[in-house]
Amino acid sequence: MVRSRTAVLTWASAAALAVATVLATAPVAAAEPATTAAYPAGATATRYSGLAFDACTAPPLTTIRAWTASPYRALGVYLSGVNRTCAQPQLTASWVASVSALKWRLLPVHKGLQPSCGARASDAKISTSATTARSQGTAAATQAVTAAKALGMLPGSALYNDIENYSQTNATCRTSVLSYVSGWTKELHRLGWLSGVYMNLSLGAKQLADVYTSTGYARPDALWVARYDGVDSLKGWAGVADGKWAVHQRAKQFRGGHDETYGGVRVNIDTDRLDTPVATVAYPYRTTAAVTARSGPTTTAAAVTSYARDATVRVVCQTSGPKVGTSTVWDKLNTGAYVADHYVDTPSTTSWSPPLPRCTYPYQIASATGVTERGGPGTSYTALGTAPNGALAWVTCQKSGTAVGGTKVWDRLDNGHYVSDHYVSTPSGTTYSKPVPRC
Structure with a gap:
């Protein structure tokens, strides 16, 4: 991810400080390191395990279709950040919906401020003041959430903050990076999103692992490391014990920029192995009969609203409940209400319907x-x-x-x-x- 990416969004330090001032009076999620994620009603998490790629610019939909011949079914997209450098003409809400409908998962990346003792000299940098750095991390989370929502991504999604290589011997710089990541994590949790961080394995990730149990920093939910050794294992990382970020919380970028061709289309990519939370989106389906949406996945839960036959509902995930018709599957909508899958034209009438995730x-x-x-x-x-x-x-x-x-x-x-x-x-x-x- 060290490839050049042109600035598309601007950074306003005054705005960052204003956000920090407002948040000073906001409820705190919980004490570090394990802060609480305050998921809203329509949230759910989505997980992906398998090969992925990321490219500087989100590829056209025609490329995604051509790459159904590839081993990949997830891709990283750069949605925000002052140091994001590649133009993103394809990255729209329509593109996200279309790619998701093709059963691809998305790994949303924010490339914001970079360490004062690393990255490129031209990059906008994290403050060397730990207090200011924490406020900058908070503002970065707000910016990334705004961008993700505009693309149709939902709470419960994981957003990944791209932190490039930095010196491991500069204590002031190291502390400011950790403070920035902590501010990022707490604010994402307060807003109901998951916190991910991308770092070089030996020039960043070890420092994050060293404060894994520190009460001074909020701990991210997922760690995505870069180490271009051609090994796609999610275990045995030097400096990061296997017991840290251990349960579907890891990703590794194991090969840097190179060209690959599938379906006759060539793209320059980085290659990743994922077992980690990714973006959550809603999938539109139609009702097959008049149906009551309820507050829980059961026929005894309170009625919330009703839908006529052929109404469009936006499903975010599926869960189990009492059998209705031929299925025990219930669909959770983006409103937070549930409807029996029996009344929705999802692909299966008896079981789960990919690409819909299970509600978690x-x-x-x-x-x-x-x-x-x-x-x-x-x-x-x-x-x-x-x-x-x-x-x-x-x-x-x-x-x-x-x-x-x-x-x-x-x-x-x-x-x-x-x-x-x-x-x-x-x-x-x-x-x-x-x-x-x-x-």
Whole structure:
């Protein structure tokens, strides 16, 4: 990602300070390092595991179609930032919708201020003041969210801040970078988005790993490293222990700029291996009959609104619920309401319909020793494994169970296991946390 990219957005330090002033009186998400993501009603997270590429300029839709012959099904797009340099004529809400409909996932990148002791001399830089750097990170998050929303991306998406190489021996510079990333993370969480960071493995990522449990910095949800060694493994990273960012929280750019050709179309790309959260979008479908949208994925949940036959609904994810017609699948809409999939013209009438993701709400594990995953919502259920500190708990629903640390709430994960909500950085430490549904 060190290739040149022309500035498209401007940086206004006065605006950054104004944002910081407003936020000084705003609610704080939670104490570092595991800050709470405040997902709004229509949010969900989307995950991708597989090969991806990123190009300086988002390719035309014709190229994406041609590249169905490639091994890639995800691509990085540069949506904002003062140091973003390539023009993005293709990157529109229509392009995002069309690419998503072709079952591609998107990895949104913000290339904003860069370290004062690294990157290019011409780049706009992060302040050497830790306090100002934190405010700049907050403003960067606001800018990236605004750009992502304009492209049709939704809360629950992961946004990645591109931080290029910097000196590892300059303590002032290092502290300002960590403060900037912390401000970025806390503000994204406050707005209901996931925080990702891109760094060189040896010239940045190790420093982030060193403060993984620090109470002075908010911890990002996902780490995307650059190391051009041709090895696409997401484990065995020098300086970053395998237990950090361990549960679908890693990506690696393992080959730098080079040309590849598929379907007769050549593109200059970087190559990545991902197992990480990406962008969430809504997919338009039509109702096949008059249907009631409800506050939860069940026929007993309160009615929110109704849709006539042939109405367009925007589905963000699918989850399980009581069987209606031939299916136990329920569709969550961008409004936060749910409708039985039986009444929506998704591809499958009996099961899940790609590219729709399953509804999940990732929160970081906040326990120094990790948390035990169990077969049910209680301490008497069989232990099935351990999720390490800082790992993402990919929560699908919540259920009452054995009391632990002042709460009876247990979180069901997307692997079917349960963990006590006491050890998860959900908004409430004592009761259910919206918008997570009940199991």
